[in-house]
Amino acid sequence: MPEPTESEVETPVSEAAVRVETPPPPVFPLWHQPRPKVRIKADLLPAVSIASFIALFGMAIGWLWSRLAPAQLVVVAEGGKLIPLRAESYHRFDDLVLFVLLGLGAGVVTGAGVWMLRERRGPVIMIAAVVGSGLAAWLAMQVGVSWAEARFVVEAAPKIGDVLPVAPRLESRWVVVGWPLGAALAYGFAAAWNGRDDLGRRLG
Numbered sequence: 001m002p003e004p005t006e007s008e009v010e011t012p013v014s015e016a017a018v019r020v021e022t023p024p025p026p027v028f029p030l031w032h033q034p035r036p037k038v039r040i041k042a043d044l045l046p047a048v049s050i051a052s053f054i055a056l057f058g059m060a061i062g063w064l065w066s067r068l069a070p071a072q073l074v075v076v077a078e079g080g081k082l083i084p085l086r087a088e089s090y091h092r093f094d095d096l097v098l099f100v101l102l103g104l105g106a107g108v109v110t111g112a113g114v115w116m117l118r119e120r121r122g123p124v125i126m127i128a129a130v131v132g133s134g135l136a137a138w139l140a141m142q143v144g145v146s147w148a149e150a151r152f153v154v155e156a157a158p159k160i161g162d163v164l165p166v167a168p169r170l171e172s173r174w175v176v177v178g179w180p181l182g183a184a185l186a187y188g189f190a191a192a193w194n195g196r197d198d199l200g201r202r203l204g
Contacts (some may be wrong), residue, residue, distance in 0.1 A: 053134030058139030107182020
């Protein structure tokens with residue numbers, strides 16, 4: 001009787017071999033989930049609304065700066081020249097620093113407030129917060145200087161030797177950087193601390 005060939009012999013397949021061929025499930029399933037995509041169209045209209053709303057707060061910061069910024073005392077000299085009193089010229093720097101600090105504080109509050117909008121977290125809203133903060137800082141500079149000048153108005157014609165207060169002024173436009181910088185830092189720190197791919201967003 002002829003012996004069966006190797007092809008005719010049925011080799012039993014063990015369960016261990018089947019388990020080896022089947023890839024094991026991932027240990028951490030969350031790592032293998034697809035990353036969420038950035039929502040742009042859904043966030044455009046809320047982003048415009050947020051930027052416009054933030055820009056309105058520039059008037060409040062401008063009014064606060066016009067009340068807190070110190071004036072510079074000067075003496076009227078011959079020819080109508082205004083000579084600052086001793087140590088009064090430091091107030092020019094004080095006005096700049098005060099505006100920057102107010103802007104940084106408002107920026108941190110802005111970034112934290114926008115981060116609380118959990119259903120709209122993402123880069124689009126962050127950009128809207130930064131743009132709105134820049135507009136708010138520009139508006140605060142414009143209205144703040146105007147209100148400060150209206151606060152220190154010289155009614156009568158000055159004479160030689162009179163001591164007059166000069167309204168606070170901002171001699172550098174770089175002061176507008178403080179507010180958007182604070183907003184970006186606050187929002188970025190919150191996003192880094194969150195550590196999730198979707199930032200905990202709950203709305204598509």
